[in-house]
Amino acid sequence: MSGEAGALIVAENLRAGYGGRVVLDDINLAIRPGEIVTIVGPNGSGKSTLLRALLGVIRPISGRVRLAPGLRIGYVPQRLAVDATLPMTVARFLSLPVRRSRAETAAALARVGVAGLEGRQLASLSGGQLQRVLLARALMSHPQILILDEPTQGLDQPGEAAFYRLIEEIRAETGAAVLLVSHDLHVVMSASDRVICLNGHICCEGTPQVVSEAPEYRALFGLGTGGALALYRHEHAHHHGPAHPAAACEAEEPDHA
Numbered sequence: 001m002s003g004e005a006g007a008l009i010v011a012e013n014l015r016a017g018y019g020g021r022v023v024l025d026d027i028n029l030a031i032r033p034g035e036i037v038t039i040v041g042p043n044g045s046g047k048s049t050l051l052r053a054l055l056g057v058i059r060p061i062s063g064r065v066r067l068a069p070g071l072r073i074g075y076v077p078q079r080l081a082v083d084a085t086l087p088m089t090v091a092r093f094l095s096l097p098v099r100r101s102r103a104e105t106a107a108a109l110a111r112v113g114v115a116g117l118e119g120r121q122l123a124s125l126s127g128g129q130l131q132r133v134l135l136a137r138a139l140m141s142h143p144q145i146l147i148l149d150e151p152t153q154g155l156d157q158p159g160e161a162a163f164y165r166l167i168e169e170i171r172a173e174t175g176a177a178v179l180l181v182s183h184d185l186h187v188v189m190s191a192s193d194r195v196i197c198l199n200g201h202i203c204c205e206g207t208p209q210v211v212s213e214a215p216e217y218r219a220l221f222g223l224g225t226g227g228a229l230a231l232y233r234h235e236h237a238h239h240h241g242p243a244h245p246a247a248a249c250e251a252e253e254p255d256h257a
């Protein structure tokens with residue numbers, strides 16, 4: 001593919017899935033330094049699977065994933081299952097597995113807007129606080145790319161907007177690229193340099209403006225302010241260009257719960 005020189009992560013003809021079942025096919029993408037790329041798509045469209053394949057957690061069925069040599073990745077999971085009976089302070093959590101000084105921990109928490117939480121039990125944090133602690137932890141390894149899987153799940157809209165502003169600030173300060181998965185479109189679209197619309201394959205991609213005007217995207221997400229809702233009512237009536245014939249898309253239509 002073109003434009004991959006200097007890319008942090010490249011996927012080439014990637015096919016991935018579980019136990020021989022193909023979830024993603026024909027994925028070609030490159031993430032370049034400093035860009036914010038958002039992957040959007042309906043439930044079950046393979047967003048988390050794509051992150052797992054890029055992170056090397058699952059092996060491609062075919063095709064390949066290439067990472068820049070020595071790439072430092074900061075990963076923020078979709079959620080952290082915190083066992084409420086397990087005592088674990090925020091400071092201790094941030095010092096696993098790499099021991100961090102008090103000053104480092106304090107600075108990281110302050111940077112993400114939750115200064116002073118060091119002594120709190122992890123299980124006692126609100127959803128928004130926990131997301132920021134997870135982000136602080138990811139930032140402590142000075143990543144060249146931050147990978148976030150639905151980081152604002154469970155946050156209200158102001159919380160979500162504030163989180164994305166923070167991500168933009170961090171990108172501006174550190175120059176880190178950001179790859180995130182979301183199905184919250186309104187806020188995400190404005191914060192992204194590039195959006196990849198996924199539904200088993202890449203339906204369309206480009207700047208937020210280009211993607212929001214693409215018929216594939218409009219069919220998936222609706223035209224108006226009800227976009228996020230339309231996501232769940234997706235009927236897959238969109239028209240495919242020659243690159244993605246409808247038959248291929250129908251064949252990859254994910255199961256809906």
Ligand SMILES: Nc1ncnc2c1ncn2[C@@H]1O[C@H](COP(=O)(O)OP(=O)(O)OP(=O)(O)O)[C@@H](O)[C@H]1O
Pocket residue numbers: 018023041042043044045046047048049050183254255
């Ligand atoms: N560990 C697994 N083993 C088997 N199948 C899986 C596994 N994880 C996901 N799948 C299946 O792969 C498909 C894509 O799932 P994935 O979690 O990647 O979608 P998603 O777009 O991230 O969905 P959501 O928006 O609901 O988080 C689904 O049909 C799912 O059931």
